[in-house]
Amino acid sequence: MKDKRIEHDDQINPMPAVDPQGIRERLLNWYDHSGRDLPWRQRQDAYAIWLSEIMLQQTQIQTALPFYQRFLTLWPQVTDLALATEEQVLKAWEGLGYYSRARNLHRTAKIVAGREGQFPPSAAGLRQLPGIGAYTAGAIASIAFHEAIPAVDGNVVRVIARLAAQPWVRGREADRKSIEHWLEPVIPPDRPGDFNQALMDLGATRCLPSNPRCADCPLRSLCVAASEGTQDRYPLRRAPNKQAEEKKVVLIFCRDGRIRVNRQDEEGLLSGLYAFDWLDSTDPDIDTIWPEAERVNLGHHVHIFSHRRWQMQGWLILLDSSENNCPESQSGEEGIWLTRRQLDEIPMARALSVFRDRLFALDYCR
């Protein structure tokens, strides 16, 4: 076993007897009094529920909130979103991260628009749509269509792993399914959406990853981990991958007041977004490439991705308008030359937009 964090070899707890009615009553009663007031809970339509669920994937509510409001203002109905361009959707998503979510969001909007704006009213149907996995299908189906089906996210894994004191591992698909199975007889047929959201609220406000507030938990009397004082053992976690260190030299070419960018490939990091040119650290030093008189130091910046860490040095390269002395971009293309206004309108990830902001502050492009 290479993963010692999963290995801890205390006794395996037997699966405790489940008290479905006790869990339902305590949880829903608590939810009715102490559930969070969130904007998508004031709506019934599948579009708003779906939009919120996609944005909230691996994203904290406070971060997603302004994006959610902006999308509904720009595109009040799913048919409006379907009519937007992918670039417009990515621009509205700019800064929220995991950009494949935005592209799948747009694809699904077009599919649903082709169904007269009607989402499939079941988890099985929703699951077929781009960007909708097991959790999101269960969430939308239970909240918008009242299907009695679990929606097991990270919160629910934590709550149920503690409640049953089972060595379930966060992020392991087989264990997520075990929790779905465990929950199936517990989901109340009359309020499945409220029940699922109550579990998530409980995980987010009481059954916290560290220092859980068990004294304020409505399920404490039913919780095996709480009775043992072993809350902090559950759920188990995978050993994290090590973060790769990468050094980049970002080159922002400026000619006749225009700036060169490139659109990233369809797959991989930051796909579909625009970026400035960059070189890997193994490339020659900047002094051997560009004379000092033709460049402006844009400073250093460290950007942290999920498991990459970019140490970037930015340079503004001032090209003579009469000369065609600009090298080919990484993709072997000439690139796209944009004015400042156009540069503001294209979607660009935070990692690179840091230098866009510094560029604007210098007032070199028009």
Added chain:
DNA sequence: TACTCGTGGGA
């Protein structure tokens, strides 16, 4: 299955 894919906040 394990890895990839962003960004920000909190302990």
Added chain:
DNA sequence: TTCCCAAGAGT
């Protein structure tokens, strides 16, 4: 500083 992790999905 460093680590964890947040309404996960796609491959």
